[in-house]
Amino acid sequence: MDYLKSISRVVLGKDIPSFPYNIGEKVDSFEGASIWSLHNGTKKEDGTSVSVFTFDCNKQKDRLPLAKNAFKKFRTIRHPDLLKYLDGVETETYIYIVTEYVSPLKDQLKLHEDNNLKLWGLYKVGSALKFLNNDCSIIHGNVRISSIFTNKAGEWKLAGFELLSSIKEENPVIYTYGGLVVESAKYASPEVSKNSWNILKDQEVWVTDSWNYGTLIYEVYNGEFTSAKQLDNVESIPQAICDRYRQLVSTNPKLRLSASSFIEDGLKPGGFFQNDLVQVNLFLENMNIKEAKEKENFFKKLNNCIDNFPEEICKYKILPELINALEYGSGGAKVLPPIIKIGNSLSSTEYEQIIVAAIVKTFAVPDRTIRLSLLENLGSFIDKLSNKIVNDQIFQHVVTGFTDTAPIIRENTVKSILLLAPKLSDRTLNNELLKYIAKLQMDDEPGIRTNTTICLGKISKHLNDSTKKRVLVSAFSRSLRDPFPHARVAGLMAFSATSDYYDATECATKILPCVSLVMIDKEKSVRIQAFKTADTFIKRLEKLVESMPDTAIPDPNSTENSSSLGVASNVAGAAASVAESWAGWAVTSITKRVI
Known part of the structure; x- marks a missing residue:
């Protein structure tokens, strides 16, 4: 009964009434792999998903120093490749550590066989060890699959800080309590197994972490091992990393390769970290220091290779970096196509929250290359924009392109109207927009005048009847007087395409x-x-006059009227005969003409 009460307190968070997080279901796949239990949770304030690590102080009293050490180190050490600490609390019965929402690496390895994703994960863990060992003189001491977690983007985050110790500390925890972690004997390096954890005092700071980094590589590609002898089997390990892997699991600590050296070797030209996924992510993480030409080449390449990347990496890792680059101008115009491509995999809600929000901000950017890219790619995302957003937030920025001094901006602004028109309000379409179109029909550039006429012909179906009657005839008639031949042809075709609108x-x-x-x-x-x-139009008139009376003469019974009626009838018959002898040619709709 006490056990059930204890569980209830953890699940409901009743031990700490002011604890700002809800502790939810336990992640069963993680149970028993660590001194911690892992729970899914949410932030009470806004429902944000989090992960909560819980430690039962009463049930694991002998391991309490490990839990206390982990809690302390979580609060004091930060690095992008370490699991992100959010909050935590310690009571007499439990220790709670709240982190970003993650899943055990074990779960990801069951779902993904992507070798590039594994290499990216190994790079991230190696980067974390390089930071701890080389930059901070810290021994992790517990590198294994159960100490690694994956966030929404599928990126690996190193945790398991139970033995994390600085060699500068007075009494490093690892020397005293190293044997208390789960399965410590299995993962202990050879020198520790033969002696004790104290032997590490006389070794390089990285030797035990390098060994465990090697065993991690083995388990990532082979599954769990039960004996150190199995580590010699490299059949499932990528050939490119085999030599360096063997150096990591060398039984002689003096010959053992550091994680830092492993990373450096992999990043060399032709190295095992030279694949698209790793290189794309590394570029994005360092984009602020890249030159403009480097960025341009990168985004061209990115748009071609993201189709081969895991969806979660694209959505939660690459996309946020691209959005940031778009909003703050560091990515230039070339960043938009990959954003749109990744956006196609988002749900409607995600698209509106992430992509649309960024696009709306970017339309206000004065940079011509970015505005041009938005106009050129409008067809890729116009269907995702609501009428309200188009009218209230986008149109006001688009129309500035009508008066831009750069002809290419004016031209592409005209083309964009074909996509925007169906979403514009009656007032915007029939008043404000037509004022700009009237000015563009007198543009200095003949191509823009031509395309403006074609545009008006195509959007005419969206205009109200009074606007059609007021605008179309005068606009198209004006184009027939244009000195540019193609503009005159455009006016004629526009008349043909809109012939049904005229009486x-x-x-x-x-x-x-x-x-x-x-x-x-x-x-x-x-x-x-x-x-x-x-x-x-002659054929149009023939249909229209069919409903007209045969004559306007009021008294058909009089002799004079009868005579006149006969003459009129004969004339009408003759005209009909001539009309029937003409060969007609239906004009192709202007909507099929490509601007």
């Missing part, structure tokens, strides 16, 4: 007269299109 009067008195003027254009391409457009 009989507009067709007969406004449009056909304008079109007829360019039937004798100096450019053959314009003349050909003019006749096609005229044919379209």
Whole structure:
């Protein structure tokens, strides 16, 4: 009964009423591998996921010094490759250590056979040991799979600080309590097994950690070992690291390779850490000190290789670094394509929280290359943007491109309207946007004038009826007077594509007269299109006049009226006969024309 009460206190956090974390279910796969029990937890304030390591002081009194030492070292030592400490508390019955949310490495190894991911993990552990051994003169003393955890990105984080000791301390814990860790005899280095933990006083600070780093490599590729003799079997270990692995597990501590040297060898040209995953992550971690040209080349390469990376690495490691580079300008325009590519694997909620938030901020950036990249890639993410975000936060920045002094920005801004128009509000579309389009029809660049006309033709279906009547005829008629031939062709095609929007009067008195003027254009391409457009409107008129009365004469019974009616009838019949003899050609919709 006391045992059940104890468990209840841990699970519910009742030992410490002010403890700001909820302690949830125990991670069963970790049970028995350490002096700690691992629980999933959440922060009470905002529900953030955390991990909680719990130690029962009453049940493991002999190992209490180990738990106290780990708690102390968690609070005082920080490094990116060590498990991140968040909070902790010690009571008479329990010690709680709260860290970033992680899972046991053992669980990841069961799910992933990715050799590059394993090498990246080994690099991270080696980097942590280099920091401890070389920079801090600290012995870890407990390097093994059960001391390593993986975060959401799948990155390995070193923990297991029960024996962590500085050789500068007066009474290092490892010399006295080294034999109390779980399975200490199995993982003890040969010199410790033959003598005692005190033998480490006369050795280099890294010798026992290097041995355990070697046994870690063995277990990562082979699974658990039961005897040191098994460490000689290197069949499953990548050939590229075999020689250095053998030096790590040398029985002679004086010949043993340090983790620092292992890392340095792997990073040399042609070394075992020279793979895309490791190199990409290392570049991202040091991007602030890279030159602009290096970054440009890196992002080109990244966009091609991220398809081969584990999804969790892309989402939780690479993507945050890219977002940071985009928002603060260190990545330049080339950073956007890989962001969009990774974003496609996110859920709708994640996309809105991560990608959309960054894109909205970036649209406000004055850097032309970044703005151009956003416009060029708009089609990749426009469907993920809500109408509200487009109207309230993005459009106001996009329209600055209409008046930009760089023609390429103005041109791509025009093209972007084709994607933005369906999401714009009635007021924005029918008033504000059309003011910019009217100005661009008089742009100095003939290509921009042409594309503006095509753009207006394509978005006309989104305009309200009054705007269509007020704007389209005058806009397209203006383009027919443009000195640039392609602009005149664009105006003719726009008229054809929007022919259904005009009534009989507009067709007969406004449009056909304008079109007829360019039937004798100096450019053959314009003349050909003019006749096609005229044919379209003549057929349109034929349909419209079908509903008109045969005559406007009020009294059909009078002799005079009957005579007139006969004449009118004969004329109409003759016109119909002529019309039927003309070969018509349906004009391809302007929506199929690529800008």
